[in-house]
Amino acid sequence: MAEKSIIISAEEEAILLKPIDEYVGKIQEKIDALRVEGSDKVNSLKNQIAIAKENKNLTKEEQNKIIGECKKNLEKAKATEDANKQQIAKLIADAESFLSKHYNSEYYNIVAKSCEAEKKAENSNFEKLKADLQEEHKKTVSRLKDAEEIKAEKYTYKNKLYDAQMTHESRIQEIKDRKHDAYMHKFHLIDLLRMSKYTFAQKQAQNFENYKYTFNMAQFLYKNGLYIVIIMIFIALCIITPIVKNTQLFTTTNILNILQQASPRMFLALGVAGLILLTGTDLSVGRMVGMGMVTATIIMHNGINTGTVFGHIFDFSGMAPASRAILALCVCILFTTVFAMTAGFFMARFKMHPFISTMANMLIIFGLVTYATKGVSFGAIDPTIPNIFIPQAGRFPMIILWAVVAIAVVWFIWNKTTFGKNLYAVGGNPEAAAVSGISVFKVTMGAFILAGILYGFGSWLECVRMVGSGSAAYGQGWDMDAIAACVVGGVSFTGGIGKISGVVTGVLIFTSLTYSLTVLGIDTNLQFIFEGIIILAAVTLDCLKYVQKK
Numbered sequence: 001m002a003e004k005s006i007i008i009s010a011e012e013e014a015i016l017l018k019p020i021d022e023y024v025g026k027i028q029e030k031i032d033a034l035r036v037e038g039s040d041k042v043n044s045l046k047n048q049i050a051i052a053k054e055n056k057n058l059t060k061e062e063q064n065k066i067i068g069e070c071k072k073n074l075e076k077a078k079a080t081e082d083a084n085k086q087q088i089a090k091l092i093a094d095a096e097s098f099l100s101k102h103y104n105s106e107y108y109n110i111v112a113k114s115c116e117a118e119k120k121a122e123n124s125n126f127e128k129l130k131a132d133l134q135e136e137h138k139k140t141v142s143r144l145k146d147a148e149e150i151k152a153e154k155y156t157y158k159n160k161l162y163d164a165q166m167t168h169e170s171r172i173q174e175i176k177d178r179k180h181d182a183y184m185h186k187f188h189l190i191d192l193l194r195m196s197k198y199t200f201a202q203k204q205a206q207n208f209e210n211y212k213y214t215f216n217m218a219q220f221l222y223k224n225g226l227y228i229v230i231i232m233i234f235i236a237l238c239i240i241t242p243i244v245k246n247t248q249l250f251t252t253t254n255i256l257n258i259l260q261q262a263s264p265r266m267f268l269a270l271g272v273a274g275l276i277l278l279t280g281t282d283l284s285v286g287r288m289v290g291m292g293m294v295t296a297t298i299i300m301h302n303g304i305n306t307g308t309v310f311g312h313i314f315d316f317s318g319m320a321p322a323s324r325a326i327l328a329l330c331v332c333i334l335f336t337t338v339f340a341m342t343a344g345f346f347m348a349r350f351k352m353h354p355f356i357s358t359m360a361n362m363l364i365i366f367g368l369v370t371y372a373t374k375g376v377s378f379g380a381i382d383p384t385i386p387n388i389f390i391p392q393a394g395r396f397p398m399i400i401l402w403a404v405v406a407i408a409v410v411w412f413i414w415n416k417t418t419f420g421k422n423l424y425a426v427g428g429n430p431e432a433a434a435v436s437g438i439s440v441f442k443v444t445m446g447a448f449i450l451a452g453i454l455y456g457f458g459s460w461l462e463c464v465r466m467v468g469s470g471s472a473a474y475g476q477g478w479d480m481d482a483i484a485a486c487v488v489g490g491v492s493f494t495g496g497i498g499k500i501s502g503v504v505t506g507v508l509i510f511t512s513l514t515y516s517l518t519v520l521g522i523d524t525n526l527q528f529i530f531e532g533i534i535i536l537a538a539v540t541l542d543c544l545k546y547v548q549k550k
Contacts, residue, residue, distance in 0.1 A: 289475025292459020344448025428496025
């Protein structure tokens with residue numbers, strides 16, 4: 001009975017809201033009257049000027065005449081607007097002060113309590129209804145002897161339960177909507193007062209309420225469950241490491257080391273992400289890194305190269321260190337882009353699956369580099385080069401800034417350019433994109449070219465970070481790391497779904513885990529097992545989301 005007394009009807013709710021609406025409404029009338037010759041006229045005249053400028057039926061003289069008259073009136077309207085601004089601000093402050101004192105205590109809190117009581121009562125009624133249906137079903141089944149009749153009764157019982165469940169969920173949603181509408185009505189009033197120019201606090205309050213209103217636990221776990229598990233694993237490693245290895249894992253030095261190791265890998269993951277966005281992939285990333293490392297080490301080598309390329313010994317020692325580094329970067333980008341374009345061409349022109357074209361690329365690159373260099377490591381690069389391009393600013397490794405720039409550039413390309421929009425369109429539905437006039441061939445080639453450029457940068461940066469030691473075998477397994485980082489970051493193999501923030505998160509997750517397990521002394525082969533499990537979990541969650549959408 002107590003709960004029923006808390007529950008209010010729609011009519012009672014309207015009675016509670018009426019004095020609030022009337023008070024604010026009177027203030028709104030005063031504000032509207034002040035805005036007629038001020039803000040409203042300013043907006044109207046600005047629209048008239050814009051229309052006159054776009055109107056091709058008017059002569060230049062007519063346009064100038066209309067615009068001139070509008071500008072004269074606009075100055076008067078702006079003067080009126082400025083004159084009334086302080087008075088309007090006082091009226092808005094009065095209305096907001098009233099809402100702050102009265103809205104929650106005299107209206108919203110009462111409605112919220114009513115909704116909670118309604119929800120509790122609805123849940124109780126639903127449980128009682130289920131129990132009654134079950135009891136009725138048991139009695140009916142006990143009277144039946146024929147197997148077909150029993151089967152029919154079970155089917156009827158399931159349908160009744162389903163109908164009850166649907167009705168219950170609909171009622172719960174109505175209660176939820178009522179509470180949400182009651183909360184948001186205050187912002188509707190403020191919207192009229194402020195002409196949608198909310199304060200920061202008001203915007204955040206609305207965002208939080210909308211988040212609560214639309215929150216779904218199942219969807220939240222689908223999107224973030226894997227991240228939560230990985231964070232818990234990382235926390236566990238932070239606890240275990242001091243016990244097992246007598247050293248702290250979560251330190252500034254280790255965090256900077258993780259970011260430093262992640263920086264070159266970020267370039268590779270950003271490149272692969274664009275291909276996955278097109279429902280593609282790239283198995284040649286690791287071999288691209290090996291080729292780039294060898295190329296960069298040969299050019300930036302400290303002195304005459306000890307190894308040969310097709311029997312020829314190179315010597316770039318006559319060039320300045322900075323010039324050699326820039327040349328090495330350009331050559332790395334040239335080689336990786338050419339090979340990436342080759343794989344992209346076969347995919348775009350002949351509809352070849354990227355698994356095949358990039359696997360062929362992988363074999364060609366590895367075979368070519370190994371044959372040319374006889375598999376020899378080319379030693380160290382000039383030690384002055386890292387100090388020029390990735391110096392330490394105190395304890396902070398400047399290599400991280402290279403990754404930040406790459407993230408910013410690729411984010412801009414994906415989100416602010418026509419190519420980026422076309423990339424999502426082709427990845428989501430290539431047939432529809434082609435019908436709408438988008439060149440699928442050009443977009444595909446563009447994605448591979450961008451990937452090739454990023455591979456070149458990434459391999460060059462890794463060479464500078466490691467001070468050389470380039471060999472064809474370097475980078476083995478990096479393709480899987482890059483692809484795994486993208487998948488864990490939410491770039492979907494179904495195409496057209498993915499964010500740069502997800503790619504960055506994926507790279508940091510994998511680098512952190514690898515670094516942590518290495519510090520803990522876990523065997524490299526076991527680390528592969530961890531990586532495989534994480535990939536399976538990520539792809540499974542991605543598939544579940546896709547199935548739900550279907």
